[in-house]
Structure formats: C-alpha cells, structure tokens
Amino acid sequence: MKKIISVFFCLIIFSNPGLAENYYFKNCKMGENFIGNFLIDIEKNNIYRIFKNTNSDSVLEKKDKIKFITKNEIVSEVIQSRAGSEHYFQYYLDAVADSVSIQKYKKDSVIKLLTPDGLKEISICEDVKSDWHKSKTKKQIVEEKKQKEFENEKSEERLKAKKKKEAELQKQLQKKKIKQMNQYRISIDGKFFQAAKPEQKLKSEKELEKAFNEKAVEICAAKGSFDILEKMTLVVEVGETSAFPKKGLTAGIRLGIRGIVECK
Numbered sequence: 001m002k003k004i005i006s007v008f009f010c011l012i013i014f015s016n017p018g019l020a021e022n023y024y025f026k027n028c029k030m031g032e033n034f035i036g037n038f039l040i041d042i043e044k045n046n047i048y049r050i051f052k053n054t055n056s057d058s059v060l061e062k063k064d065k066i067k068f069i070t071k072n073e074i075v076s077e078v079i080q081s082r083a084g085s086e087h088y089f090q091y092y093l094d095a096v097a098d099s100v101s102i103q104k105y106k107k108d109s110v111i112k113l114l115t116p117d118g119l120k121e122i123s124i125c126e127d128v129k130s131d132w133h134k135s136k137t138k139k140q141i142v143e144e145k146k147q148k149e150f151e152n153e154k155s156e157e158r159l160k161a162k163k164k165k166e167a168e169l170q171k172q173l174q175k176k177k178i179k180q181m182n183q184y185r186i187s188i189d190g191k192f193f194q195a196a197k198p199e200q201k202l203k204s205e206k207e208l209e210k211a212f213n214e215k216a217v218e219i220c221a222a223k224g225s226f227d228i229l230e231k232m233t234l235v236v237e238v239g240e241t242s243a244f245p246k247k248g249l250t251a252g253i254r255l256g257i258r259g260i261v262e263c264k
Helices: 002-014 138-181 198-219
Strands: 023-030 034-041 046-053 059-069 073-076 087-094 099-107 114-116 121-129 183-194 226-242 249-263
Touching (some): 023 099, 059 138, 198 249
Antiparallel strands (some): 023 034, 046 059, 087 099, 099 121
C-alpha cells in the first residue's frame, strides 16, 4: 500500500502542469537501509522528500521548504528531528557532487541556539537533474541576499553569545582565584608522649587545637576573621619514649594538626 501511495505521490509531482521545470536527486543511498529521493519544486519553494526502507519497503514522505538556492546548491530549512525536541537537521542538494548532505544540529541548553552536531553525512545520488542555475529568477536572487543577511545576523548572535559565556567563565575563574589567594594551610606538630596514656593524648589534642586557632588569628589579622575550611588531627610520628617513672622504653606517638583557613 505504501509503495502504491509513493508512486502516486511522485506522479502527481512530475505531472503537475504548473511546474515550469522539474529538478530531482534520485536513488540516494542514505545509510545502510534507506534510499532517498528529493523532488524539487522551485516555483512553490518546496522539496518533496521520499525515503524508502529497503528492509521493510516502508516509505516516509515529507514536504520541506527551501531555505535558499545558489548556483550549485539547494538548501532546505532547518527541520526538527524525530529524535527529540532538541535535535534538528538540514540538508543540502549539491549539483556539483550529485549528492545530498545532511547536517544535524542540537539546541544548546545555555545559549538556546542551534550548534552543529557532528560532521555532514554525505550520500551520492544515481540520478540527478540540477541545472536550475540556468533559469534563475529575481526571487531567487532576493532570497540569496536574505539568506546571506540571515547567516551574518546568526553569526553575530553566536559570537555575542560565545563572548558572553567566555566572560562569565572568566569572571568565575577570577572569583575562584581571589578566593584561593585568601586561603592558607596550617600544619602544626605536637609533643611526643607515651601512647599508653590517654590523658596525654587529650592534652596534646587540646594544645594543637589552641595552636591552630592562634595561628589562624595571626594569619588573618589583617582581615579580622576567618573560616576553617578543613581541619584534621592525625598521628605524625610513632616511636619509643621513656617509660618514666618506670625504667626502660615504651611506645610513644606524636600528634599533628593540619588544615586550611580562609581569611574574610
């Protein structure tokens, strides 16, 4: 049924007496499983796109608008893809290479503009009629001028958006750099003591805590206050120390405190 509809669709296009001239790109291999036919109605500014799936014989038929025409190329308008709301594509009918090129686009979530999504996909066509440049109209010349102006305008918009994005990124980096300039590392080691005496450990931790805060106050005196971004007490040395009042040696440790403060 699909095949009959497609044949009927093509007959209507090519038998239309209103067409001064017919141009087409036929039998274009679009990937592994599709054959594409592109029938061009310049007077109505339409491209009739017909894709056939060679595996299932199913047919997809669409009518697209022509964006602009040059001597050697016809370009469709940007078309939303069935892949999703952020995906678009545009195709180029090349009279020199007898080919169809498809450019995919994706809408940038930040600047809300379409950006190319990969390289153009090029398909060679077996049967092409593309001598439209011999019958160029004033309308086409005006359209080319409009397209050029449109492209220049979009190019300026993309450039402005890019510069704005770069300026924001630079501003963030500068803020981060200034913030890092106000950050200082503090490293203090305590006294060596007998590991078996928990009261010595508690005393060492309190002394280190006090020394850390005093050092932070000293460093940030010009700013007046500080935030502790990171602070950790850890064992920095393990060894032996006097077992006094007993004779001999016993296990000993040294604690240290490490951290980062930010002056404010």
